[in-house]
Amino acid sequence: xxxxxxxxxxxxxxxxxxxxxxxxxxxxxxxxxxxxxxxxxxxxxxxxxxxxxxxxxxxxxxxxxxxxxxxxxxxxxxxxxxxxxxxxxxxxxxxxxxxxxxxxxxxxxxxxxxxxxxxxxxxxxxxxxxxxxxxxxxxxxxxxxxxxxxxxxxxxxxxxxxxxxxxxxxxxxxxxxxxxxxxxxxxxxxxxxxxxxxxxxxxxxxxxxxxxxxxxxxxxxxxxxxxxxxxxxxxxxxxxxxxxxxxxxxxxxxxxxxxxxxxxxxxxxxxxxxxxxxxxxxxxxxxxxxxxxxxxxxxxxxxxxxxxxxxxxxxxxxxxxxxxxxxxxxxxxxxxxxxxxxxxxxxxxxxxxxxxxxxxxxxxxxxxxxxxxxxxxxxxxxxxxxxxxxxxxxxxxxxxxxxxxxxxxxxxxxxxxxxxxxxxxxxxxxxxxxxxx
Amino acid sequence: xxxxxxxxxxxxxxxxxxxxxxxxxxxxxxxxxxxxxxxxxxxxxxxxxxxxxxxxxxxxxxxxxxxxxxxxxxxxxxxxxxxxxxxxxxxxxxxxxxxxxxxxxxxxxxxxxxxxxxxxxxxxxxxxxxxxxxxxxxxxxxxxxxxxxxxxxxxxxxxxxxxxxxxxxxxxxxxxxxxxxxxxxxxxxxxxxxxxxxxxxxxxxxxxxxxxxxxxxxxxxxxxxxxxxxxxxxxxxxxxxxxxxxxxxxxxxxxxxxxxxxxxxxxxxxxxxxxxxxxxxxxxxxxxxxxxxxxxxxxxxxxxxxxxxxxxxxxxxxxxxxxxxxxxxxxxxxxxxxxxxxxxxxxxxxxxxxxxxxxxxxxxxxxxxxxxxxxxxxxxxxxxxxxxxxxxxxxxxxxxxxxxxxxxxxxxxxxxxxxxxxxxxxxxxxxxxxxxx
Numbered sequence: 001x002x003x004x005x006x007x008x009x010x011x012x013x014x015x016x017x018x019x020x021x022x023x024x025x026x027x028x029x030x031x032x033x034x035x036x037x038x039x040x041x042x043x044x045x046x047x048x049x050x051x052x053x054x055x056x057x058x059x060x061x062x063x064x065x066x067x068x069x070x071x072x073x074x075x076x077x078x079x080x081x082x083x084x085x086x087x088x089x090x091x092x093x094x095x096x097x098x099x100x101x102x103x104x105x106x107x108x109x110x111x112x113x114x115x116x117x118x119x120x121x122x123x124x125x126x127x128x129x130x131x132x133x134x135x136x137x138x139x140x141x142x143x144x145x146x147x148x149x150x151x152x153x154x155x156x157x158x159x160x161x162x163x164x165x166x167x168x169x170x171x172x173x174x175x176x177x178x179x180x181x182x183x184x185x186x187x188x189x190x191x192x193x194x195x196x197x198x199x200x201x202x203x204x205x206x207x208x209x210x211x212x213x214x215x216x217x218x219x220x221x222x223x224x225x226x227x228x229x230x231x232x233x234x235x236x237x238x239x240x241x242x243x244x245x246x247x248x249x250x251x252x253x254x255x256x257x258x259x260x261x262x263x264x265x266x267x268x269x270x271x272x273x274x275x276x277x278x279x280x281x282x283x284x285x286x287x288x289x290x291x292x293x294x295x296x297x298x299x300x301x302x303x304x305x306x307x308x309x310x311x312x313x314x315x316x317x318x319x320x321x322x323x324x325x326x327x328x329x330x331x332x333x334x335x336x337x338x339x340x341x342x343x344x345x346x347x348x349x350x351x352x353x354x355x356x357x358x359x360x361x362x363x364x365x366x367x368x369x370x371x372x373x374x375x376x377x378x379x380x381x382x383x384x385x386x387x388x389x390x391x392x393x394x395x396x397x398x399x400x401x402x403x404x405x406x407x408x409x410x411x412x413x414x415x416x417x418x419x420x421x422x423x424x425x426x427x428x429x430x431x432x433x434x435x436x437x
Numbered sequence: 438x439x440x441x442x443x444x445x446x447x448x449x450x451x452x453x454x455x456x457x458x459x460x461x462x463x464x465x466x467x468x469x470x471x472x473x474x475x476x477x478x479x480x481x482x483x484x485x486x487x488x489x490x491x492x493x494x495x496x497x498x499x500x501x502x503x504x505x506x507x508x509x510x511x512x513x514x515x516x517x518x519x520x521x522x523x524x525x526x527x528x529x530x531x532x533x534x535x536x537x538x539x540x541x542x543x544x545x546x547x548x549x550x551x552x553x554x555x556x557x558x559x560x561x562x563x564x565x566x567x568x569x570x571x572x573x574x575x576x577x578x579x580x581x582x583x584x585x586x587x588x589x590x591x592x593x594x595x596x597x598x599x600x601x602x603x604x605x606x607x608x609x610x611x612x613x614x615x616x617x618x619x620x621x622x623x624x625x626x627x628x629x630x631x632x633x634x635x636x637x638x639x640x641x642x643x644x645x646x647x648x649x650x651x652x653x654x655x656x657x658x659x660x661x662x663x664x665x666x667x668x669x670x671x672x673x674x675x676x677x678x679x680x681x682x683x684x685x686x687x688x689x690x691x692x693x694x695x696x697x698x699x700x701x702x703x704x705x706x707x708x709x710x711x712x713x714x715x716x717x718x719x720x721x722x723x724x725x726x727x728x729x730x731x732x733x734x735x736x737x738x739x740x741x742x743x744x745x746x747x748x749x750x751x752x753x754x755x756x757x758x759x760x761x762x763x764x765x766x767x768x769x770x771x772x773x774x775x776x777x778x779x780x781x782x783x784x785x786x787x788x789x790x791x792x793x794x795x796x797x798x799x800x801x802x803x804x805x806x807x808x809x810x811x812x813x814x815x816x817x818x819x820x821x822x823x824x825x826x827x828x829x830x831x832x833x834x835x836x837x838x839x840x841x842x843x844x845x846x847x848x849x850x851x852x853x854x855x856x857x858x859x860x861x862x863x864x865x866x867x868x869x870x871x872x873x874x
Contacts, residue, residue: 007609011483035473040608043480046448171477172444 003027003037010044018057025061029160035167042164042173050178055220056227058178062186065160067136069192071107074144077283078105081275082188083199084180084207084217085117087355088242088380091199091272092120092150093256094264097309099276100148101299102292104283107143107191109153113364113372116205116355118252121152126250126329126374130318146315148308157190175207181220195231195282197275198222202430203240205351211236211430222434233278236430237271241349241384244268248363248377248398250329257326260306267383267428273297274429330375332398336409340388344418349383353415354395360408361399376400378412385425388418440464440474447481455494462498466597472604479601479610487615492657493664495615499623502597506544506573506629511581513542514720518712519625520636521617521644521654522554524792525679525817528636528709529557529587530693531701534746536713537585538736539729541720544580544628546590550801550809553642553792555689558589563687563766563811567755583752585745594627612644618657632668632719634712635659639867640677642788648673648867659871670715673867674708678786678821681705684795685814685835687766694763697743704820704865710734711866767812769835773846777825781855786820790852791832797845798836813837815849822862825855 006020027033083089096106110120121132132152142149161183168174188196200218208214218234225232244265246255258264277292286292299305310320322328362373379396382388394416399405464470520526533543547557558569569589579586598620605611625633637655645651655671662669681702683692695701714729723729736742747757759765799810816833819825831853836842
């Protein structure tokens, strides 16, 4: 078997066997197959696709390319949530403590922000002292003791994905459904999960702009889970406008705390409950989504969800004082307002424009190496369907660097569009995919 | 402009502009665009193709990636022939002196054998002292003095092709018509030609097994010539069985000498005259193919063609004694016969099997680095359509190394198939493509 033979077969639309895919991924991870051969293969896969069987082996081969968590000694079901990435998407932060407070184990591994999408790790690290990097042993100990870990992905987990993702990024082979699905699923399955809830974003601020594409991605990931024997449910959710009101690292922690107190924005609260309810059912602590939702509401109203967040923060080295007093979190020095040029109804509140604008302010990274400014960001005061009068505040631009503000301001000013006729609010949860019960 | 943007566009079936292609090839040749990006691009080009305009710029960009010959100071038309490669294809060796003897200038640059196909340079170098490597200055001086040069391609000519070909070979992107056409045409156009005759091989021993594919390749190359203002004619010729009787380096020189004396095998003689006639018309020394053919016959019968070969050999440092006495050329120590198992008619005389068998004997190279044995090879005694009696000799295996013989023998024994009913001889020249007048 040679790499060229496999490339030629895929190039011509053929199928690779399980052994061939295992060999390919193992040799690439080991460095025996060079980048230039793998990039030709990735382009062939991009254009020709992978069938269900190929995809499952591809994902498995990535999964077993490195360390895999072994959490079976810890009692209880382990469930996680993964989002394909959006603007203002801080859902993991209120979700994990809420679900953890109801008794499901959450071995969560999140990522950092890149481009217009934010990252859970960056947000958590605005809490002074908050650690997100652990050895496999520390991770398991934290999970056993507190039921929830909010960590980053270890270097040893799925090295094939790290290598492949960097290559895809440089060779125009990122947005292919089999490659996205195997990348996400290999990392999540390496967490030794019993269940996984996927939040597949659709729209302007998402990786997938069309529902049809997002549905195919969701179905593909659910299918990989099925073939592996892991429960997977996907919600397709709207990412045309930012989620919640806050886009920025420290401010999203503030909004997460509000949500844990039951005072979060309506969309954040609704989506957190919807995803959390799936996790409680998967985690076998509730028998129905309705029962699960009532449990989550009780965890919030009783203060147990917030207390769980404090417990996790303390366990991960974070300063809980900022949770009790979010005003201690970093704040930007300057604020400029975006106001409504006419009276009417908000027709567009562009997640991509707000995401890119916030990134330009310093809230996100253009390149992986970039530093972020935890204090800056955008507050979204008017969302799609809202009635506004001329001069009303649509958004607040919170900035520190005047050059960055100069670049971001035009993008952010153009992010809103006002219509002179009423606009219906947009549908947050579009579709639920998967059926494991 | 970034490489990723261009890769993405071609991946999705889009078109690249002239400036984009020029940038891509220049930056790749310079090493700024890495192999892993170029291989993704090559796979996208392989699957999506290049349109005529893209292909012309692609070829031009390769052509101008290095040195280009400047031969305009030398009077007379410069014409060359290129074959896409076959088994027993020694046509260049009798052709160049014949055409040269009629007054057309031939700045010929040939290659070495790889895989089952032989190389003109390897064959010529079985003549003791024969040099094929020249500086641009030496090359022009030889051409001016003798009208014909039988050289190799300089390192400085079309470096983009050398780099791209090595990458294509390692990434399953060799057999794409635009990539083959641009590779051939960039190298030939770098010879500063007025005209080019292409011998596009079709069949078992050729790169293209189907006439339809070969025709598309020929048409593509003729089109590149047209757009560049260079006269190009292509003959599609049969490569199901070896050309002539000899497959092997020294023995093909012997057969070439026979042909220059008017005593070559019928197919070699016919194809040499057909290609040569096109070259004389292109070279403006004949007004029709019939007139040209008579001139070639006269050059052979008068001995001027053979004398020209001696002149070239002497000029390039070769020992002309072997031309007068070909028995001085290296000969293999051992000979084994392949005989007809039954009486009948030869139905198959497999060029690929004979080519691979000869390579295994040591006449060719599996890898570029391999050495060749000039003495070994195969003599084809029976060709398609020939009547044979049981026990008649079909082929002679001339070998030196017993291990190599052991590997080659089964391939060569299986190369012939005898039918019990008559088989028509195969058609040598299938089609002529192009019209420059």
